[in-house]
Amino acid sequence: MDIQYPLELVGTFVFAISGALAVRDREHDLFGAGFTGFITAIGGGSLRDILLGAYPLVWIGDVNFLYAIFAGILLAFIFPSALLKLRKTMFLFDTLGIGFFTVLGVEKAMSLGVRPEIAAIMGMFSAVMGGVIRDTLTNEIPILFRKEIYASACLAGAILYLVLNYFGLARDYNMLISISTVISIRLIAVRYKLSLPRLD
Amino acid sequence: MDIQYPLELVGTFVFAISGALAVRDREHDLFGAGFTGFITAIGGGSLRDILLGAYPLVWIGDVNFLYAIFAGILLAFIFPSALLKLRKTMFLFDTLGIGFFTVLGVEKAMSLGVRPEIAAIMGMFSAVMGGVIRDTLTNEIPILFRKEIYASACLAGAILYLVLNYFGLARDYNMLISISTVISIRLIAVRYKLSLPRLD
Amino acid sequence: MDIQYPLELVGTFVFAISGALAVRDREHDLFGAGFTGFITAIGGGSLRDILLGAYPLVWIGDVNFLYAIFAGILLAFIFPSALLKLRKTMFLFDTLGIGFFTVLGVEKAMSLGVRPEIAAIMGMFSAVMGGVIRDTLTNEIPILFRKEIYASACLAGAILYLVLNYFGLARDYNMLISISTVISIRLIAVRYKLSLPRLD
Numbered sequence: 001m002d003i004q005y006p007l008e009l010v011g012t013f014v015f016a017i018s019g020a021l022a023v024r025d026r027e028h029d030l031f032g033a034g035f036t037g038f039i040t041a042i043g044g045g046s047l048r049d050i051l052l053g054a055y056p057l058v059w060i061g062d063v064n065f066l067y068a069i070f071a072g073i074l075l076a077f078i079f080p081s082a083l084l085k086l087r088k089t090m091f092l093f094d095t096l097g098i099g100f101f102t103v104l105g106v107e108k109a110m111s112l113g114v115r116p117e118i119a120a121i122m123g124m125f126s127a128v129m130g131g132v133i134r135d136t137l138t139n140e141i142p143i144l145f146r147k148e149i150y151a152s153a154c155l156a157g158a159i160l161y162l163v164l165n166y167f168g169l170a171r172d173y174n175m176l177i178s179i180s181t182v183i184s185i186r187l188i189a190v191r192y193k194l195s196l197p198r199l200d
Numbered sequence: 201m202d203i204q205y206p207l208e209l210v211g212t213f214v215f216a217i218s219g220a221l222a223v224r225d226r227e228h229d230l231f232g233a234g235f236t237g238f239i240t241a242i243g244g245g246s247l248r249d250i251l252l253g254a255y256p257l258v259w260i261g262d263v264n265f266l267y268a269i270f271a272g273i274l275l276a277f278i279f280p281s282a283l284l285k286l287r288k289t290m291f292l293f294d295t296l297g298i299g300f301f302t303v304l305g306v307e308k309a310m311s312l313g314v315r316p317e318i319a320a321i322m323g324m325f326s327a328v329m330g331g332v333i334r335d336t337l338t339n340e341i342p343i344l345f346r347k348e349i350y351a352s353a354c355l356a357g358a359i360l361y362l363v364l365n366y367f368g369l370a371r372d373y374n375m376l377i378s379i380s381t382v383i384s385i386r387l388i389a390v391r392y393k394l395s396l397p398r399l400d
Numbered sequence: 401m402d403i404q405y406p407l408e409l410v411g412t413f414v415f416a417i418s419g420a421l422a423v424r425d426r427e428h429d430l431f432g433a434g435f436t437g438f439i440t441a442i443g444g445g446s447l448r449d450i451l452l453g454a455y456p457l458v459w460i461g462d463v464n465f466l467y468a469i470f471a472g473i474l475l476a477f478i479f480p481s482a483l484l485k486l487r488k489t490m491f492l493f494d495t496l497g498i499g500f501f502t503v504l505g506v507e508k509a510m511s512l513g514v515r516p517e518i519a520a521i522m523g524m525f526s527a528v529m530g531g532v533i534r535d536t537l538t539n540e541i542p543i544l545f546r547k548e549i550y551a552s553a554c555l556a557g558a559i560l561y562l563v564l565n566y567f568g569l570a571r572d573y574n575m576l577i578s579i580s581t582v583i584s585i586r587l588i589a590v591r592y593k594l595s596l597p598r599l600d
Contacts, residue, residue, distance in 0.1 A: 229595055229596035229597065230596050230597055231549075231551060231552040231555075231596050232545045235551065238521075246451065250450060250451075255453035256452075256453065256514075257451060257453075260451065260452065260514060260518050263515055263517065266517050266518070336536060337532065337536060337542055337545075338541075338545070339539065339541060
């Protein structure tokens with residue numbers, strides 16, 4: 001059985017929750033929160049597939065992704081306080097999400113026959129662009145531009161996946177190693193407040 | 201004779217006016233106002249068609265939509281004060297616009313064979329995303345996230361259309377009822393300052 | 401030998417530099433600067449091609465554009481101070497960039513068989529939308545809406561190109577004249593602080 005499909009569903013579900021909860025401290029009604037959760041969940045993958053011309057988009061062609069999104073939004077509506085108390089849990093889920101989406105995005109791009117450089121960028125876009133679109137719509141500084149290492153962890157994991165793939169590592173091991181790398185970089189960066197140097 | 205085509209042209213025309221006037225109180229020159237009118241008019245339908253992979257986009261394939269947009273922008277340039285004094289008129293036009301675009305978006309999506317859940321979302325996107333893009337470009341909080349019921353009225357009308365269609369209601373009656381529902385919800389919400397509960 | 405290809409590469413390179421340097425005075429790390437340079441360089445052309453359904457996107461189908469972008473970002477990383485001291489140089493590069501991209505965008509659209517009105521809009525979008533997306537992501541007022549003439553110079557050059565093409569002027573002369581027109585309008589507007597009237 002293929003591990004990719006359930007991983008992508010779980011990632012979508014998690015992103016919907018984090019998107020819906022992201023607007024909680026602002027003047028958003030329930031609908032605005034659900035809308036933001038929806039955009040966060042579909043944004044990265046949709047942008048990737050639109051750039052690649054890969055139709056139909058995943059969530060349009062497969063209704064299970066819609067169900068995953070609706071379930072995530074519903075959960076955020078019913079248990080907002082509990083979920084926010086679980087802030088560390090949410091952070092972990094988001095970190096798992098960007099790990100999975102990075103590697104799935106690389107694989108999707110490669111399956112369409114693009115060059116590895118493009119596949120690496122598409123992996124990163126899949127993972128972070130939903131959050132970027134969410135932050136842009138809600139007039140926040142996109143998470144990408146905030147202090148801790150975020151998108152760069154995804155890009156590093158994407159490149160690692162491509163290198164290991166080039167050297168013939170079996171796909172399952174490669175996924176495990178590359179996803180773990182994204183997650184580890186992100187966790188270590190947040191734990192030790194690591195950031196990349198600034199341009200000055 | 202098909203009623204859909206003239207309705208879509210009128211909706212495009214109205215959105216161009218409201219977009220061009222939206223930037224009036226800020227530091228925009230005439231060109232910026234026209235540009236904003238253009239983006240507002242094409243944004244929702246273009247996003248819908250890009251997500252669905254439905255090419256050519258309506259305004260690229262049919263020059264009458266360009267004429268409708270240019271006419272709207274020109275009118276906003278010539279009579280800005282008169283139109284703004286008619287603020288209530290403009291509000292009504294915008295409300296008519298989201299009503300029409302919701303149902304037209306649902307129909308367009310269904311004609312491409314997508315599931316009804318997707319068609320409902322596409323109807324809502326058609327109606328509101330032009331305004332969301334306009335507000336994002338001009339650094340406003342998108343109208344979607346402001347207090348009164350807006351996008352949720354569109355989603356309700358889209359779902360109603362799909363339900364009535366499922367039960368076999370004739371298309372003309374269905375359009376009339378569903379468009380009226382969107383318009384009524386929006387008018388009543390603004391009149392009585394109704395809003396959805398917040399997430400807290 | 402065709403002049404269009406090297407011009408487009410140089411324009412992409414220049415836009416990557418100006419995008420990477422645009423975030424320097426804010427809290428961006430190196431990665432954020434590179435990401436912004438990337439988005440600025442691909443934004444306008446990608447939007448044009450997505451609206452037109454012209455796949456594959458230029459930078460996805462031809463790796464030389466990626467190299468041009470990476471070279472521009474690298475240069476911005478290594479010599480940020482020198483480049484910013486050359487502010488006038490950067491301004492000139494950006495002005496050259498919008499001149500070239502306007503005419504290249506018009507030609508690309510016409511080669512896809514769209515109407516001249518659409519081609520003019522696509523020429524302008526190619527030139528300015530990368531910067532608009534950059535400014536939206538970084539929460540700036542898009543350059544389009546600031547005081548001096550910018551996008552309107554591109555639209556004027558695009559229309560001139562189409563008019564001269566209609567009257568049969570040879571392509572090389574037409575490119576030269578139209579690109580020079582965009583550049584001249586922009587330079588004169590900035591030099592003499594010319595702006596279009598506001599809507600009030």
